Amino acid sequence: MTADTTINAQGLNLTFETNDGPVHALKDVNLEIKKGEFVSFIGPSGCGKTTFLRCIAGLETPTGGEISVNGMTPDEARMARAYGYVFQAAGLYPWRTIGGNIKLPLEIMGFSKAEQNERVGRVLELVDLAGFEKKFPWQLSGGMQQRASIARALAFDADILLMDEPFGALDEIVRDHLNEQLLQLWARTEKTIGFVTHSIPEAVYLSTKIVVMSPRPGRITDVIESPLPKERPLDIRDSAAFIEIAHRVRDGLRAGHVDD
Amino acid sequence: MKSLLPVLSVVGAILLFWVVSVVPMNMHLTADLAQRQDIAVSPDTPVARQEYSGIGLALRNPQLFGMTYSLDRPRLPSPHQVAVEMWETIALKKVTSRRSLVYHGWVTLSATLLGFAIGTGLGILLAVGIVYNRAMDMSVMPWAIASQTIPILALAPMIIVMLGSIGIQGLFPKAVISAYLSFFPVVVGMVKGLRSPDRMQLDLLRTYSASASQGFWKLRLPASVPYLFASLKIGISASLVGAIVAELPTGARAGFGARMLVGDQYGQPMVTWAALFAAALTAAALVGLFSLMERWTLRRMGMHAT
Numbered sequence: 001m002t003a004d005t006t007i008n009a010q011g012l013n014l015t016f017e018t019n020d021g022p023v024h025a026l027k028d029v030n031l032e033i034k035k036g037e038f039v040s041f042i043g044p045s046g047c048g049k050t051t052f053l054r055c056i057a058g059l060e061t062p063t064g065g066e067i068s069v070n071g072m073t074p075d076e077a078r079m080a081r082a083y084g085y086v087f088q089a090a091g092l093y094p095w096r097t098i099g100g101n102i103k104l105p106l107e108i109m110g111f112s113k114a115e116q117n118e119r120v121g122r123v124l125e126l127v128d129l130a131g132f133e134k135k136f137p138w139q140l141s142g143g144m145q146q147r148a149s150i151a152r153a154l155a156f157d158a159d160i161l162l163m164d165e166p167f168g169a170l171d172e173i174v175r176d177h178l179n180e181q182l183l184q185l186w187a188r189t190e191k192t193i194g195f196v197t198h199s200i201p202e203a204v205y206l207s208t209k210i211v212v213m214s215p216r217p218g219r220i221t222d223v224i225e226s227p228l229p230k231e232r233p234l235d236i237r238d239s240a241a242f243i244e245i246a247h248r249v250r251d252g253l254r255a256g257h258v259d260d
Numbered sequence: 261m262k263s264l265l266p267v268l269s270v271v272g273a274i275l276l277f278w279v280v281s282v283v284p285m286n287m288h289l290t291a292d293l294a295q296r297q298d299i300a301v302s303p304d305t306p307v308a309r310q311e312y313s314g315i316g317l318a319l320r321n322p323q324l325f326g327m328t329y330s331l332d333r334p335r336l337p338s339p340h341q342v343a344v345e346m347w348e349t350i351a352l353k354k355v356t357s358r359r360s361l362v363y364h365g366w367v368t369l370s371a372t373l374l375g376f377a378i379g380t381g382l383g384i385l386l387a388v389g390i391v392y393n394r395a396m397d398m399s400v401m402p403w404a405i406a407s408q409t410i411p412i413l414a415l416a417p418m419i420i421v422m423l424g425s426i427g428i429q430g431l432f433p434k435a436v437i438s439a440y441l442s443f444f445p446v447v448v449g450m451v452k453g454l455r456s457p458d459r460m461q462l463d464l465l466r467t468y469s470a471s472a473s474q475g476f477w478k479l480r481l482p483a484s485v486p487y488l489f490a491s492l493k494i495g496i497s498a499s500l501v502g503a504i505v506a507e508l509p510t511g512a513r514a515g516f517g518a519r520m521l522v523g524d525q526y527g528q529p530m531v532t533w534a535a536l537f538a539a540a541l542t543a544a545a546l547v548g549l550f551s552l553m554e555r556w557t558l559r560r561m562g563m564h565a566t
Contacts, residue, residue, distance in 0.1 A: 057467055059466060059467070078466075078467065083467070084467075085463075085464070085467040087460050091460050091461055095483075095561035095563055097562065104468075105468045107478070
């Protein structure tokens with residue numbers, strides 16, 4: 001563990017008690033994420049990728065092992081507003097305008113009115129939604145709504161962004177566009193990003209580090225440091241280096257896959 | 261306005277059924293009256309006529325059809341008789357007159373509105389308690405449901421008499437019964453509404469470390485507004501029924517319920533029917549008012565698309 005370690009999990013275990021007996025959602029997960037990394041978690045459903053993200057956020061409590069976020073426990077980090085969380089669905093409040101939705105965390109955290117307005121303008125600019133402040137969510141497309149929810153997560157300047165399959169429900173063209181924008185955003189804000197996906201191209205295109213996971217019990221089977229440059233045009237996906245990483249991810253997924 | 265034609269068709273069909281029913285329903289009374297006025301009736305004795313049904317008697321005496329619509333004390337008044345009675349007691353009487361339906365309507369309406377306000381307030385408080393307190397969740401709901409299984413007709417006189425014996429009379433006891441009927445839909449709707457935010461919405465607030473009261477004011481309460489309006493529309497009509505029922509068993513001298521009872525006891529069916537229709541129109545107006553408020557509120561909240 002070094003000074004720029006942002007998230008550090010050691011021997012992390014999480015078992016859910018269900019009616020059908022205990023479910024081992026995470027088993028012996030060790031992972032270190034450094035400041036400014038873009039880390040993707042990829043794996044089939046049930047591999048614990050979302051559960052791991054929720055552990056980082058303090059939304060789930062591990063039953064064993066250690067996890068620290070910015071050198072604190074996840075709960076302390078949450079209280080310190082260390083991260084913004086983007087869910088699968090945009091989850092905007094239908095009764096609030098886009099601006100009002102972005103103000104939600106700011107109101108809760110007690111920012112002044114002037115500060116709120118300034119921040120709303122700034123993050124809407126970041127996600128390319130300037131001018132949509134007064135619109136209601138139903139007036140926006142699905143992709144725009146998800147961008148607004150990213151803006152909401154950025155509004156209070158947490159230096160970690162946790163994203164749980166944020167583009168999973170969107171069509172491929174919109175998804176490509178949002179991936180490109182997300183990389184630009186990451187480059188501009190230098191945030192540490194944890195990104196859950198089950199799309200191999202998405203994981204390879206976005207990440208500096210790809211964490212391949214497999215189910216029953218949920219565990220990490222491979223961690224791939226991407227050699228791709230930070231500047232990534234969409235057509236990098238046709239390059240040999242890209243295809244090679246994609247192969248390795250696919251092999252990792254296949255190795256962890258038990259046919260049952 | 262597309263719904264206008266179907267609505268009018270149904271109203272027309274009901275009116276037609278009503279108009280046709282007037283003849284057999286009033287036939288025996290009409291025949292007795294006609295005989296006293298030396299009009300030929302067949303069969304010609306009341307005892308013999310008892311052997312016939314209303315329809316049978318009508319078929320034998322088509323000459324009496326017209327008379328069935330103009331009896332002073334019909335068994336079933338015709339629509340135009342009710343309309344005339346309503347016109348006279350609503351439009352032609354001074355609103356302060358004891359014979360004005362507007363006066364009686366206001367007596368019932370004031371109890372309705374007071375009871376509705378009490379019931380709604382109580383319902384919202386109970387719902388908040390149920391959602392936030394596990395003990396209340398387990399204990400209050402079964403009692404709320406049980407309370408609605410007791411026939412209000414049995415309960416109303418007891419409440420009125422008991423409150424009367426401690427010196428509380430007039431508006432308030434009726435409002436209590438209105439509140440008793442109207443709190444229930446509000447409890448049910450608000451519990452559902454306050455619980456309508458999904459897991460993701462609640463998790464989102466957790467990631468902000470929001471307090472419970474922030475969760476209530478910023479998420480649960482606004483999310484429950486559409487549910488609240490659905491409940492209010494049921495609650496306001498239940499309130500009106502409660503106020504009328506409260507007037508029935510106690511010999512109240514004013515209100516829709518009192519008018520219905522007076523009409524019944526003194527053989528003035530037009531009075532009963534006019535009060536009945538006036539009550540129905542009042543209920544429709546109240547529900548309509550809440551529908552407008554609902555549309556306006558939801559539009560202001562940006563939810564008009566739903």
